[in-house]
Amino acid sequence: MFKPTFLGWLFIFSLYYQGGIFLGARTMRKDDLLRYQLIEVILLWEGRLTARHLTDYFSISRPSAQKSITDYKELNPTAFARNNSEKGHIAVAGFEPLFISSDFAQYQQFFAAQPESDSPLHFAIELLPVPLRNVTPEWVRPILLAIKQSLRLDIGYLSLSSPDYEDRIIQPHSIVFDGFRYHVRGFCEKNQDFRDFVLSRFNGEFVFEGAATHTAADDLLWQTWLDVVICPDQRLALKQRQCIEFDYQMQDGKKVIRTRAALLNYLLQRLRVDIYQTDAQSQQIIIEPECRKALSPYLNR
Template sequence: MSDLDDLPQEVRKRLEFLEFRLYWEGRVNRRDLTQAFGISDIQASVDFRAYNGLCPDAMTYSPKEKRYRSNEGFVPVLYAPDAPRYLAMLCPESADAAGGRDCWIGSPPPVLVARKIARKPVEASVLQPVVLAIHYGLEIEIRYQATTHKEDWRWIRPVGLVYSGFRWHCRGWDLKNQRFGDFVLTRILDVRAKRDAGEAASKDPQWHDEIKVEIAIDPRLEDGAQKVLAAEYLVGDADVLTVNVPKLTLPYFLKLNGIEDDRPDQKPEHRQIVVMNRDQVDEALPEGWKDR
């Protein structure tokens, strides 16, 4: 086999695509290449000859189907099989985010996707000044609509962005309340002014501090169910999975994984996993969060 490192990058990408189709769909033809990369039929033929020279035992041409089929025992040499990436391509939201040609699936299997309730999108006119304020250490005046009070204008100093698994937040120093807070980007209705930051706010301890959250399988489950879930969540023979979580994202982590609290009325089949160091975790939650 020729040295794969000698392949030009653009050719390597096309041959990787060829192997992707052979691996996941068991077939590929010249038209697949021309449509995916906008190349000519002649160039596609050249690519197929090049691949046959590199991997002569990988595929066989079927005159009846006018396409190549992967041979028994086919193992790709350019494409590294990536199941999570393939599944992400099948999800419309992930495929859209990945963008056009990065979705290489030609014949997807039937798929149903449980949809999230559509939320208001973040406006570029809001996100751009927030991002620039982070880059250049600026304060910006925002019109903010919280769920607990009427909309008002306030100055904040953005320090970062936080994704909760559901929505995007701006983490920033709130000059009005003299504390750090999370501002939901879709609730920032307008940005009307900016200025150089005055005296720098103290560093946000919750941004860097972490807490170890100890996760275990719900002990109320039967042994068989515990073994199945342990294979999904735990590592090796461990009984507990320890996850280092930034304190800032701790509430979101718990909510996203369905372990916000230990309700006795919640069936173990629904909860599946539990927090072993609950007292320590609750102590690390932001003030007032447990009362929401």
């Protein structure tokens, strides 16, 4: 039976736990919400929805799947129309989902890396394998609890400058994913400053040390927002620059990305503009020169 991937479930539950969805005087059931999200993903990215999408994904009966489609139609009456010649429900032009965003990564998270199947849900997108970091639930739980309850946390941490675990008292306020690994952002009592800690380098041995005295509101770099302006490498030919502009949806040859100052260097690494390439086609995009000057106080911090 065709099943969603772990990333698919993670995405679904992350949407659900962002807050309850209320319709009139009743709260939507979780099962209904999950089905509506799948309906929207299929309509938005494939354009044609059938009951089998739901029966295969959730292992439910066809009548139950049809009911979910009918109920969704009542919530979003102009979302799709029945097309008998195509034996399915076809998304209307300009379809706007209610329960998901328009980010294609969400479609990937639902269905990528599935085993070969005759299911209509199967498609050929592969995710690159990445090395697994040493992250366990037992190590993450105290950090999450400290964040949620604003606690000081005495915990062992391994750094490049300290090859043996040493006790650190930190006051964490956020967890950040940089596209490759997780970081814990919080106040470090050893350095008397807000720092980033690689989540996989904690050893899990911890003691709570009372209420935190520093929160996210005190983290100046966390509270400071920056506009990162990227543009095509001017060494490229005009047609090549236009290709880059189209690819990144630039307007007037520029794209503005808003980020926290504390996350600036992670963003630049992700965009691969932290290192200047001698070959223009390898570089492709750069930070707009005036923007780089404005960002200079925050680089490599």
